[in-house]
Amino acid sequence: xxxxxxxxxxxxxxxxxxxxxxxxxxxxxxxxxxxxxxxxxxxxxxxxxxxxxxxxxxxxxxxxxxxxxxxxxxxxxxxxxxxxxxxxxxxxxxxxxxxxxxxxxxxxxxxxxxxxxxxxxxxxxxxxxxxxxxxxxxxxxxxxxxxxxxxxxxxxxxxxxxxxxxxxxxxxxxxxxxxxxxxxxxxxxxxxxxxxxxxxxxxxxxxxxxxxxxxxxxxxxxxxxxxxxxxxxxxxxxxxxxxxxxxxxxxxxxxxxxxxxxxxxxxxxxxxxxxxxxxx
Numbered sequence: 026x027x028x029x030x031x032x033x034x035x036x037x038x039x040x041x042x043x044x045x046x047x048x049x050x051x052x053x054x055x056x057x058x059x060x061x062x063x064x065x066x067x068x069x070x071x072x073x074x075x076x077x078x079x080x081x082x083x084x085x086x087x088x089x090x091x092x093x094x095x096x097x098x099x100x101x102x103x104x105x106x107x108x109x110x111x112x113x114x115x116x117x118x119x120x121x122x123x124x125x126x127x128x129x130x131x132x133x134x135x136x137x138x139x140x141x142x143x144x145x146x147x148x149x150x151x152x153x154x155x156x157x158x159x160x161x162x163x164x165x166x167x168x169x170x171x172x173x174x175x176x177x178x179x180x181x182x183x184x185x186x187x188x189x190x191x192x193x194x195x196x197x198x199x200x201x202x203x204x205x206x207x208x209x210x211x212x213x214x215x216x217x218x219x220x221x222x223x224x225x226x227x228x229x230x231x232x233x234x235x236x237x238x239x240x241x242x243x244x245x246x247x248x249x250x251x252x253x254x255x256x257x258x259x260x261x262x263x264x265x266x267x268x269x270x271x272x273x274x275x276x277x278x279x280x281x282x283x284x285x286x287x288x289x290x291x292x293x294x295x296x297x298x299x300x301x302x303x304x305x
Contacts, residue, residue, distance in 0.1 A: 064150040067107070067117050067244045069159065071133045071145050072305075073098055075253040082137040084205070088254050092204050098136040099186060100197035101165050102147050103129055107244060108158035108237065115156075119149040123178040130165055132180035135251075139185065156242055159249070159304070163214075163284060164196030164233035170216060171226050188215050196233055197284075199256075203263070210260070212268040212280050217291065230291030232270040234284040240304045248305035255300045256283045 075085035075093065084092050105117040119129050125144040126132075134144045147161075164170075165181070170193045174182050186195050199212040216228035238249070259279035262268075268277035270291055281288040285299030293299075 063153065064118075065153045065244060067105070067147075067149045067151050068246055069102075069105070069147040069161075070246070070248050071102075071135065071147065071251065072248060073135045073251040073253055080135065080253060085253070087257065091257075093201050093253070093257065094205075095136050095199070095201045096138045096209060097185075097198050097200035099132060099134045099139075100163050100199075101180075101186070101194060102131045102133055102161050102163065103166050104160075104162040105147060105149065106160050107151050107154075107156040107242070108160060108239070109154060110157045114160065115152045115154065117149045117151045119147065125180055127178040127181060128169055130169065130181060132183065132186070151244060156244060158237060158239040159242060159247070160235070160237040162233055162235055164216075164231075165194040167216075167228075167231070167233075170194055170228070171219075188213070193219065193228065199280075201257075206263075208263065208265045210262045210266050210268055210280075212277075214270060214281070214284065214286075217270045230270060232281075232286055232291040233293070234286055234299060235293040236285070236299055236302050238302060238304045242304060250303050250305045252301045252303065256280065258283070258300075 073080045076088045078085070080095055080098065082095070084094055086092050105119065106114040107117060108114050119126050119131055121127050125134075125146070126148070131147040132144060133147065134140060134142065137143060169181065172181065174184065174187050180186070181194070186198055187193070188195060193216050195213045195215045197212070197214045200209055202209045214232050214234075216231050216233065218230045219228040221227050257280075260276060262276050266276065268280055270281065270288070278288045282297040283299065283301050285293050285297050287294050287296040
C-alpha cells in the first residue's frame with residue numbers, strides 16, 4: 026500500500042513537471058522532490074570467496090592450504106531489509122521473475138556442478154533514503170516453507186532444494202569435498218522437528234539464519250561476501266558425511282554455528298555470531 030501511494034504521488038509530480046509552465050528553479054525543485062519519493066533500486070550481489078578468491082567449479086585452495094571442491098552452493102534469501110543509522114528498517118520489495126525470485130524469496134546459486142546456470146543477484150526496490158546496513162534471512166519464510174513445490178513458481182519449485190521428508194525447503198545446500206577425494210560433506214540446512222503430516226506446518230527448530238551487516242552501503246550495487254574459509258573453520262570430516270540440523274556429530278557443529286545458529290535448538294538466539302557474511 027505504501028508503494029502504491031508513492032507511485033501515485035510520483036505520477037502527480039511528473040505531471041506537474043511535464044505539463045505545467047514553470048520556471049527552471051521550480052522544475053528543479055519538483056525533480057528533487059521526485060527523487061525523494063520514487064523507490065530506489067536494490068541490487069545485492071552475493072559472492073563466495075576461498076582465500077579471497079571467488080570459488081570456481083574446480084579446486085579452491087583455502088588459507089590453511091586445504092583444497093576444497095564444491096558440488097553445490099545454493100541458499101535461499103528472504104526478508105530483506107535495509108537499515109538506517111537510527112536502527113529503523115525499510116523492507117525491500119523483491120522483484121518477481123519466476124526464475125530466481127518469486128513470493129519475496131530469491132535463490133542464490135554460486136555453483137555450476139549441479140546446475141549450468143548461476144545467480145548472484147538479489148534485486149528489488151526500497152523507499153529512498155540513506156542506509157547504513159542490510160539484514161536478511163537465509164531460508165524460506167515459515168509461511169511459505171510447506172507449500173506444495175509442484176505448483177509453485179520458480180525458484181520454489183526446485184526439487185533439489187526441497188526435503189520431502191519434512192515437506193519443507195533446504196534453506197541452504199552446500200556440498201563439498203577436500204583434497205581431491207570423493208568423500209563429500211553434504212550440508213543441508215532446513216527446519217526440523219516438524220509435526221502435522223502431510224503439511225508439516227509446525228517446525229519447532231527453524232534453522233533459519235538471520236543476518237545483519239552494518240556499514241555504509243550502496244543499495245543499487247552492493248556486494249555481500251561469504252567467507253568460505255570461515256565457514257569451514259573447525260570442520261574436519263575426512264569421509265562422506267551428511268550434515269543436517271540435529272546431527273549429533275561434533276564435526277557438523279562448526280558449519281551450523283558459522284551461520285549464527287544454535288545447533289541444539291535451531292534458533293538464531295545469539296548463542297553464536299554468524300561469521301561468514303560481510304559487506305564488500
